[in-house]
Amino acid sequence: MCGVAGVLDWRAQANPVWSPDNGLLRRMADTLHHRGPDGRGFLKRPELGLAHTRLAIVDLAGGDQPIFNEDGSIAVVFNGEIFNHIELRDELIAQGHRFATRSDTEVIVHLYEQHGDDFVHHLNGQFAIVLWDERRQRLLLVRDRVGIAPLFYRIGETDDEHQLIFGSEVKALLPALVRSPRVNRRALDQVFTCWTPVGAETLFEGIWSLEPGTMLIAEPDRDKHLHATVRRYWDWRFPLSPDDCLQGSDEDLLEELRATLVDATRIRLRADVPVGAYLSGGLDSSILTGVIHHETNAPLRTFSIGFEDASLDESAQQREMIDFLHARHSRIECRQEDVGMGLMDTVWHAECAVLRTAPVPMRLLSGLVRRQGYKVVLTGEGADEVFGGYDLFKEAQLRQFWAREPHSSARPELLRRLYPWLAGQSGRSDAFMRGFYGAGLEDPDDLLFSHGPRFDTTRKARMFLLDPRPDHESLDDIRALMPREASRWHPLARAQYLEARLLMGNYLLSSQGDRMLMANGVEGRFPYLDPRVIELANRLPSRLKMRGLREKIGLRQAMARYLPDRTRTRHKQPYRAPDAAALFNPATGEPLPFVSDLLSPESLTRSACFEHTRVGLLLRKAARQPEALGTRDNQALIGMVTLQAWHRLFIESHHPMRPLAH
C-alpha cells in the first residue's frame, strides 16, 4: 500500500492562480509519509497536481509512480495491489500494449486504454486509484470493491465548488484547505448509533469517503468548472431465490470453494518482498496459514497478539496452530496500560472516533511486523462477513425463528445456548431476555431486523450527545444503504450486507485495519475478500453456510485438510481488547491524565459535542467500577474520549501534528 493525494482545478488553465503549487503537494505528501516511506513521486500539470508516497513491494527498482501509458497521455498513481497483474499483463501484451516496467501499477493504464472505465472489472486487488486522462481531460478516483484501500475527497471550499482535493487519508487534504473543517454532526450521531459513519460520511464536515465499489469521475464543463459524478461499479449481490444459488453436489461446491480460496491466497503472496501472516488462533487465519504451508513454497512467518488479561487471550490456540505448521512465529503482548498510552496515536491514524479500543493492539501488532523486517501480511479479516461467522448472524436467525411464534417460551430459550452468560443472568424469568432481544419481533421483514439489538444498545450512548439528531434519522441513513432487491434476499444475506457495508468497510478494514497497518508502513492482504471468493460464497446454498447454531459449515468442510481437528471445530471467540478500564489508573481509580484533560469542562466546551453533566456522572461511575462497566457505558466512554481526542488533533489545530507519546 502507499499514499496518494492531489488537487484538480480546471480554472488554472485560464488563470495560474488556481494551479496547485509544488509546496502544497509536498506538504500533502508529508502527511502520508508513514504510508509510503520508500519513495515519492509527483505529477504537475497546469490544472492538476498529484503526489504519491511509495511503499515498495512489487518491482522495487522500476515501480516508482506516476506511471504512464506508451504516449504519456494517461497517468496513474495508486495505493494498493493488483494481484492478478501477471495474467492481465500477458493479455494486454497479446493485445499489443507495450510495458515499460514490471510493476502491477502499469496494468492499470493499459487496461484503461483497452476497456475505458470498465477496466476496473478486470482488477482483482485492493486499490485506491487516481487516473488522469490528459487527452480526454478527465480524472478518475476508483476504490476497490469492499473498502480495503481508503480514499477521501472534498469538492471545493464551502464557497468554491470548482476544486477537487483528495487523498488516502483526510490529513492529506488539510494542507489544501483554507479553514479547519468542522464536526459533521450527522456522522457523529451515526458513530453513536452503529459504531461508524454511514456510507460516504466522515466526521469531517464536507469531506467524503469514496465508497467501496464506486468511482468518482471528474470532468470540466464548458466554463472550466468541475463536474463530478460518483458511479457504483460493484456491490454485494445475493440470490433472490434458492434457484439462484449454485447448483451441484456439496462435494463439487466445496471443492470449488477450496480451489478458489487457495488461489486467492496464492496470488496474495505475490511480492518482491517476503510476506507474513497474522495468526489469531481462530478458524480463519488458521486456514490461511494452513494453505500457505501446504499449497505454496512461501516460507511461513506468522505474527500474533496476546493479552495480559487471560479472558481476552488466545495464545494457547495460536500455539496449537504454530506447532501443527512448524511456523516461525513472533508474538507481542498487549497490556492494559498499552491501550491507554496508545489511544491518542491510534486516533491520529484512524481519524475517527471509535467505540472500542480494539484498534490499539492492531497497531502494536503491525509495529512488531515492521520491526521483524516485514511489510506485507495476510489476514483472515472478511471471512466472518463472507461466510456468515458472527454470533450476530446466529442471534438474528434465532430471533427470526422466535418471531414466527412470538409468544413461545421455548424459542427464546435458544438464545441462552448462544449466549451462555444469559442463563445465569435472568433467573427463571425470560422477561428481561425478551426485553433485550425481543425488540422488533413484530416486523421480522424489516431490513435492519438482524442488527436491531446491537443498534439499540449502541444508540443508548446517544444520550451523551449535546445535540443528537431526531431518534430515527441515523437508522434511516443505514436503511438507505440497502439495495432495493434486498427485501427479496435471505435474512442472513441482509445481515451480511449490513455488516459488510457498515462495520467491515468503515471500521474493521479502516479504523482497525488499513489505518493501523499503515501507521507502521505494513500492507494487509485479505484472501477472503477476493472478489471470486465473495461471489462464490454469496451464491452457496444456505445449507453450506449456517445450520442451527453452527456457522461457516461449508468453509470448515472445504478447508478441513489444512487444520488440526480442534481448530476446525472451535467455536468463534470474538477479538476483544481491554476496554474502558484501560483509561483509568488501576492503583488509584483515577482517570489517566489525558482522559481527564479531554473530558474536562473546558475541552467539552470547545468541541460542543457532549453534555457536561452526563459526562461527569459517567466518569464518576466508571472511576468507581471501571472493570464492571456495561457495554453501553464502555462504548460511550471510549467514544467520547476518542471523539474529544480527534477534535483536539484535527479541528482545534489547523496544522495537525501527530501527538507526542504520553
Next chain:
Amino acid sequence: MTARAALRRYVLENHLFTDDDAALKDADSFLETGILDSTGIMELILFIEETFQLKVTDEEMAPENLDSIDSLVAYVERKQAAAA
C-alpha cells in the same frame, strides 16, 4: 435517605446520567423505556445487594421485582420485612 430516594438517585446518576429529578417517574418501566441494558440489570442487582444488605435470588430476578422504582421499593421493603 429512604430506600426510594436512594434507588432514584442511583438510577438517575448511573443509568440516566442526570441530576434532573423529573427525568424519572417512579412507575417508568426500565425495560420499556430502555433505561437499563442487559448489563445494567446486573449493575442494579449489585447495587441493591450492597446498599440494602440483601441477596437477590434467581427466582426474584424478574420484572415484577426489578422493573421500576415502585417495584424495586416494594421488593426491598418485602425483603427487609422478611429479614427482620
